[in-house]
Amino acid sequence: MKPKKDRGDFRLRKEITHKRYMTTAVITFIVIFAIWEIISASGRVKSLFLPSPIKVLEDLVDKAKDGSLWTDMGYSVFRVTMGFLLSVVLGVPLGILAGSFKKAEAIIAPICEFIRYMPVPAFVPLVMVWCGIGEQAKIIIVFLGCFFQLVLMIADDTMSVSDDLLSSAYTLGTTRWTTITKVLIPAMAPKMMLTLRMMIGWGWTYLTVAELVASSSGLGYSILKAQRFLHTQSIFSGILVIGLLGLLTDRLFALAIKKLFPWAE
Amino acid sequence: MTRKQQGLKDDHAGHPLTAHVASSKIMADGIDKIYTDGKKQTLALKDVSIDIKDNDFCCIVGPSGCGKSTLLRMLAGLDFPTSGKIIIDDRQVTGPGPDRGMVFQTYTLFPWMSVEDNIKFGLKIKNMPKDEQQAIADRYLKIIGLQKFAKAYPKELSGGMKQRVAIARALANQPEVLLMDEPFGALDPHTKSMMQLLLREIWEQEHPTVVFITHDIDEAVFLANKIYVMSARPGRVIKDVEVRLPHKRELPLKDTPEFIEIRKNINHLLYNTDEEA
Numbered sequence: 001m002k003p004k005k006d007r008g009d010f011r012l013r014k015e016i017t018h019k020r021y022m023t024t025a026v027i028t029f030i031v032i033f034a035i036w037e038i039i040s041a042s043g044r045v046k047s048l049f050l051p052s053p054i055k056v057l058e059d060l061v062d063k064a065k066d067g068s069l070w071t072d073m074g075y076s077v078f079r080v081t082m083g084f085l086l087s088v089v090l091g092v093p094l095g096i097l098a099g100s101f102k103k104a105e106a107i108i109a110p111i112c113e114f115i116r117y118m119p120v121p122a123f124v125p126l127v128m129v130w131c132g133i134g135e136q137a138k139i140i141i142v143f144l145g146c147f148f149q150l151v152l153m154i155a156d157d158t159m160s161v162s163d164d165l166l167s168s169a170y171t172l173g174t175t176r177w178t179t180i181t182k183v184l185i186p187a188m189a190p191k192m193m194l195t196l197r198m199m200i201g202w203g204w205t206y207l208t209v210a211e212l213v214a215s216s217s218g219l220g221y222s223i224l225k226a227q228r229f230l231h232t233q234s235i236f237s238g239i240l241v242i243g244l245l246g247l248l249t250d251r252l253f254a255l256a257i258k259k260l261f262p263w264a265e
Numbered sequence: 266m267t268r269k270q271q272g273l274k275d276d277h278a279g280h281p282l283t284a285h286v287a288s289s290k291i292m293a294d295g296i297d298k299i300y301t302d303g304k305k306q307t308l309a310l311k312d313v314s315i316d317i318k319d320n321d322f323c324c325i326v327g328p329s330g331c332g333k334s335t336l337l338r339m340l341a342g343l344d345f346p347t348s349g350k351i352i353i354d355d356r357q358v359t360g361p362g363p364d365r366g367m368v369f370q371t372y373t374l375f376p377w378m379s380v381e382d383n384i385k386f387g388l389k390i391k392n393m394p395k396d397e398q399q400a401i402a403d404r405y406l407k408i409i410g411l412q413k414f415a416k417a418y419p420k421e422l423s424g425g426m427k428q429r430v431a432i433a434r435a436l437a438n439q440p441e442v443l444l445m446d447e448p449f450g451a452l453d454p455h456t457k458s459m460m461q462l463l464l465r466e467i468w469e470q471e472h473p474t475v476v477f478i479t480h481d482i483d484e485a486v487f488l489a490n491k492i493y494v495m496s497a498r499p500g501r502v503i504k505d506v507e508v509r510l511p512h513k514r515e516l517p518l519k520d521t522p523e524f525i526e527i528r529k530n531i532n533h534l535l536y537n538t539d540e541e542a
Contacts, residue, residue: 167369173390
């Protein structure tokens with residue numbers, strides 16, 4: 001019998017080479033854009049509803065040339081960064097506290113669980129009443145979206161550090177404080193970075209919500225403005241830019257994780 | 266027996282801490298442990314007493330769930346008895362400390378540190394000068410035969426190597442007592458034998474006081490000078506057995522009639538049946 005030819009790409013969890021992975025990913029992008037172009041070129045859909053990818057790219061180039069792309073991007077990146085940093089600075093210590101001490105957990109976790117189920121967009125009007133539509137408002141909305149989730153996820157990361165690891169630190173002479181600083185935090189660091197990587201993605205979502213509703217600048221606002229003028233290609237290019245920025249941050253985080261924790265399994 | 270005498274002495278003196286005999290390093294006296302879960306109470310340990318001499322190698326064997334690990338954690342100060350007391354070096358145990366090193370069944374090396382830094386961890390906590398740290402680390406790397414892996418991360422090591430480093434890390438700290446909770450339980454039989462041999466060798470060279478928990482009777486007889494046999498829950502000490510085998514232990518010892526006899530004895534104590542096969 002002839003041996004079956006099996007490259008095995010569809011065996012469960014079978015590894016493929018990096019190159020193969022990358023080509024497959026790139027081809028997927030190209031195919032989707034090609035289908036998009038074919039549909040709009042066929043003329044069956046009005047360009048008001050679906051502008052061709054070429055037109056979207058042209059719009060992008062125009063905005064880059066007149067500089068509005070960079071200003072909007074600057075505003076949005078600034079807001080997302082500030083809101084995210086604020087929730088990290090406050091949320092990470094609280095999460096570690098909740099994950100380390102049951103009493104702290106009892107104070108912190110239930111209230112965070114409660115608040116995180118409140119939809120952030122519903123807070124936008126309230127934030128506008130409190131802070132108007134200045135920079136603060138957007139930063140606070142990103143913060144509200146990220147903070148409560150972050151606390152709970154960091155608490156989980158903290159609790160995932162094995163008891164035996166902490167016990168062995170104690171038997172080597174650490175105190176409660178040095179166990180936290182020298183063992184618990186380094187041990188959870190890679191998981192924590194993964195959590196932050198996920199969080200910043202959500203940060204972009206909440207930022208866009210804020211900019212759509214309560215803003216006069218930024219990428220979200222540019223999308224809203226485009227809609228008012230029925231400038232559909234501008235809506236597309238705005239969404240595309242946010243997507244690309246998200247992808248870029250995600251890749252940066254992935255790279256940082258790889259470089260920072262070469263020891264992680 | 267021993268415990269009763271000890272107990273009498275304690276009662277008589279009224280000051281158990283001063284009255285206790287100098288030669289015993291670790292003393293657990295009348296330990297009970299009750300776990301409370303809501304209204305349900307579980308008696309895990311019942312009137313357990315042990316007495317281990319300085320520089321001795323002692324194993325505690327018993328079926329799973331007999332509370333032997335709990336007992337060891339109490340010696341480490343990571344858990345506390347419901348009643349009774351634990352005295353190590355004339356002091357009652359109130360919490361964990363660097364005088365009692367511990368090796369766990371799970372791999373507990375710090376994954377972000379190299380093998381060498383893992384071994385130095387306790388010394389760094391003590392703020393020992395760097396060159397002394399290095400000297401000690403080098404010595405133990407040599408003893409466990411992993412000099413080549415000094416700069417490697419734990420993820421690059423096999424299970425047996427990880428446990429060797431864990432032993433080195435505990436010993437480098439120069440503890441009074443080395444507590445081992447089934448450290449070879451997750452290893453394959455061959456690696457396990459090699460580790461037993463290595464551990465016994467280390468003990469012959471350095472004579473730390475070792476308390477070693479296992480459910481592997483073979484392992485206990487091969488390693489120990491004295492074995493405490495415990496019953497199933499609630500855990501009690503059924504008997505302590507002196508292992509009268511040569512000081513120097515080699516693997517062929519496991520096939521000698523003396524070895525088999527002791528193993529049979531302990532099996533009988535544990536299961537009340539004669540060993541099959």
